[in-house]
Amino acid sequence: MQAHAETVSKAPGRLSRWLRALTGRFGQPSTADRALDELKETGTYLTLMHQQLGGALGESDAGAQQVIERLQSIHAVSLQQSDRIDETEANGRHLMQVMKDKVMADTQLGSILEMFVQKQEADVQANLERIKRLQGVKGLAPLVDVIATVARQTNFLAINAAIEAARAGEAGRGFAVVAAEIRQLSNRTSEVAVDIAGRINAATNGIDEELRTAVETSDRSTTTSNMRRVLSDIADMQERFAQSVAQLDLDAVIRGVRSGHQDIADRLADALGQVQSHDVVRQRVENVQRALDDLTQHLRQTSQQLNSPGAPALDGPPLSQRMQQHAQSYVMGSERLTHREVTGQQHAADAGSTPRIELF
Amino acid sequence: MKNVFLVDDSATMLMSLKGTLEISGYKVELASDGEAALGKLRGGYKPDLIITDINMPKLDGISLIREARKLLRFTPILALTTESQQLKRDEAKKNGATGWLVKPVGGADLVKVIKQVLPGA
Numbered sequence: 001m002q003a004h005a006e007t008v009s010k011a012p013g014r015l016s017r018w019l020r021a022l023t024g025r026f027g028q029p030s031t032a033d034r035a036l037d038e039l040k041e042t043g044t045y046l047t048l049m050h051q052q053l054g055g056a057l058g059e060s061d062a063g064a065q066q067v068i069e070r071l072q073s074i075h076a077v078s079l080q081q082s083d084r085i086d087e088t089e090a091n092g093r094h095l096m097q098v099m100k101d102k103v104m105a106d107t108q109l110g111s112i113l114e115m116f117v118q119k120q121e122a123d124v125q126a127n128l129e130r131i132k133r134l135q136g137v138k139g140l141a142p143l144v145d146v147i148a149t150v151a152r153q154t155n156f157l158a159i160n161a162a163i164e165a166a167r168a169g170e171a172g173r174g175f176a177v178v179a180a181e182i183r184q185l186s187n188r189t190s191e192v193a194v195d196i197a198g199r200i201n202a203a204t205n206g207i208d209e210e211l212r213t214a215v216e217t218s219d220r221s222t223t224t225s226n227m228r229r230v231l232s233d234i235a236d237m238q239e240r241f242a243q244s245v246a247q248l249d250l251d252a253v254i255r256g257v258r259s260g261h262q263d264i265a266d267r268l269a270d271a272l273g274q275v276q277s278h279d280v281v282r283q284r285v286e287n288v289q290r291a292l293d294d295l296t297q298h299l300r301q302t303s304q305q306l307n308s309p310g311a312p313a314l315d316g317p318p319l320s321q322r323m324q325q326h327a328q329s330y331v332m333g334s335e336r337l338t339h340r341e342v343t344g345q346q347h348a349a350d351a352g353s354t355p356r357i358e359l360f
Numbered sequence: 361m362k363n364v365f366l367v368d369d370s371a372t373m374l375m376s377l378k379g380t381l382e383i384s385g386y387k388v389e390l391a392s393d394g395e396a397a398l399g400k401l402r403g404g405y406k407p408d409l410i411i412t413d414i415n416m417p418k419l420d421g422i423s424l425i426r427e428a429r430k431l432l433r434f435t436p437i438l439a440l441t442t443e444s445q446q447l448k449r450d451e452a453k454k455n456g457a458t459g460w461l462v463k464p465v466g467g468a469d470l471v472k473v474i475k476q477v478l479p480g481a
Contacts, residue, residue, distance in 0.1 A: 022475060061372050068375045075383050166422050266468060269383040273467025275376035276440075280463050282370065283415075331443040354446050357473060359459040 039303045046296040050289050058287055064278040076266050082261050089254050096250065103238050110234045117227045124218045131211045138204050144197040151189035158183030284335060291326050298322060361387045362478055365407035367397040368440075369409065369416045373463060377411070377440075380467040388476075394419030401431050409478055414441035422451050429456030436477040440465065 042221070158179045165176035301316055323343070331334050333353070340346060364386045366377050373441070373449075378388045389407060391397035395418035397410075410428060414421035425437050436458040449460045458477055461470070 064372045065375055068372070068379055072379050075379070144477075263382050268467075269380045269471065270467035272376045272379040272383070273470050274464060276373060276464035278376075279368075279370050279373045280442050282372075331445070333444045354444060354449065354462075356462040357459070357465065357469065358449070358461075359473070359476065360453045360457060 005201050036303065036306055039299060039306070043296045043303070046292050046299070050292045050296070053285050053289050053292075057282055058278070060278060062283070064275050067190050068272060068275055071268050071272055073101055075265065078261060078264050078268070080260075085254065085257050085261070089250070092250050099241060106223055106234045107238065113227050113231055117224055117231070120224055124214070128211070128218065131207060131214055132206045135204070135211070137200060137207065140200050141197065141204075144193050144200065147188055147196075148193040151186045151193060154189070155183055155186035179257050280332065284332065287326075287329060287331075287335065290329065294322050294326065295319075361385065362407075363387045363389065365389050365391070365400075365405070365410045366398065367391045367394065367410065367412040367416070367421070369393050369413060372419070373413070374437075377470075380470060381474075384467070384474075385473045393417050394421060394424035397424055397428050400433040401428055406432065407435065409474060410435060410437045410441050412437065413454070414439055414443045422448070422455055425452055425457050426455040438473065438477065 114135055161179035165172035165179055168175065298316060298319060328337050330339065364381050366374055366388060368374050369392055374390050374392065378390065383390050389399055389405065393416050397412065398419060412421045412424055421439055421441065428437060437456060438459045438461060439452050439457050440461045440463060442463045443463050450462060459473065461473065
């Protein structure tokens with residue numbers, strides 16, 4: 001190690017002297033001088049690269065943060081949607097309840113109407129029966145004829161009695177009075193019989209008229225048929241509502257929407273987690289920046305050494321040692337892998353692979 | 361709602377992890393280095409879970425785990441880091457870490473691990 005250090009410390013001096021000798025021989029800036037100048041500029045170039053990487057990291061950071069903000073805003077919108085769905089669900093359930101209540105009220109109304117219609121129909125039928133029973137009055141008409149016949153015969157009998165009373169002379173005078181009274185009674189009976197027959201006829205006609213009207217009313221009852229139609233409509237509506245409820249299945253719809261929302265949230269959470277890759281890149285680039293700083297310092301020292309032949313040996317470690325020191329700063333397996341691929345050197349911490357997630 | 365304490369020196373990391381955990385239903389507190397985190401814990405903050413980076417300025421993650429374990433005996437502490445050396449992992453375990461996760465860990469996997477160390481969360 002000591003010998004190596006001495007060689008390193010002497011080499012730049014010899015090289016410098018040789019380079020300057022070449023410069024003096026041709027009296028103009030030699031290739032070596034130009035090489036020295038280039039070497040000086042290399043440090044600036046490396047610093048520039050360092051700064052460029054830093055700038056890129058800054059922009060990448062800002063970009064990643066904007067992506068995160070966008071993802072979070074998507075989640076905020078998704079939450080708003082979820083709130084709206086909750087509200088819609090509440091309204092939907094309220095509407096369903098209102099419809100159920102309405103159907104129940106209509107069902108009750110239908111039952112009442114049904115009862116009313118049935119009573120109405122029964123009343124009409126009872127009226128018809130009553131009117132039909134009244135038609136029995138027609139049966140009185142033959143009796144009136146009997147009365148009229150009896151009155152007529154009685155009249156004939158009274159006339160005959162009056163004739164016989166006249167023949168009997170004074171002895172039949174009293175009998176003639178009786179015969180006249182009987183005849184008068186007979187005439188009165190005939191008149192009453194005619195009157196009764198007229199009244200029975202009028203009553204019969206009235207009853208027939210009532211019956212005809214009642215039958216027509218029963219047949220043409222618009223009220224009843226309207227009520228029947230309303231009842232039928234209510235039954236149809238109930239059936240359609242039951243079918244709609246079965247098809248709608250509000251719970252299934254809400255479950256589907258909520259599941260979709262949860263899926264979006266899970267994917268967003270996962271996507272946000274993937275932004276960690278940016279941190280991996282950032283740390284790796286920052287490590288490269290540190291290596292560039294180290295290389296810049298090394299080149300600066302080397303350049304000074306070449307320009308000052310009498311100057312003491314290099315302060316810092318040689319490049320190979322710097323590279324080994326840099327390897328010690330690796331934290332990622334990917335960094336060590338790249339180092340091994342380029343240098344062929346195995347890192348001490350490189351032995352075996354470890355799980356990415358481990359619970360102790 | 362469970363409280364998760366996130367410690368990382370990267371603002372982007374804190375933002376992304378906070379988003380992941382809040383969407384998944386956790387309440388999240390943040391600290392941008394080990395020293396700030398320890399100050400908060402010493403101030404009486406008692407999270408249900410700590411997730412910390414390892415390579416941080418001022419106070420590194422291993423030291424934070426050691427000091428936090430003195431204050432919170434049973435609180436799970438997860439290391440979430442790019443560091444993959446077994447040596448560091450062993451050191452964290454010895455100082456009281458509950459688990460070791462190498463970045464990047466997808467949000468779904470992270471939440472799965474949290475549910476394992478926080479039953480009922």
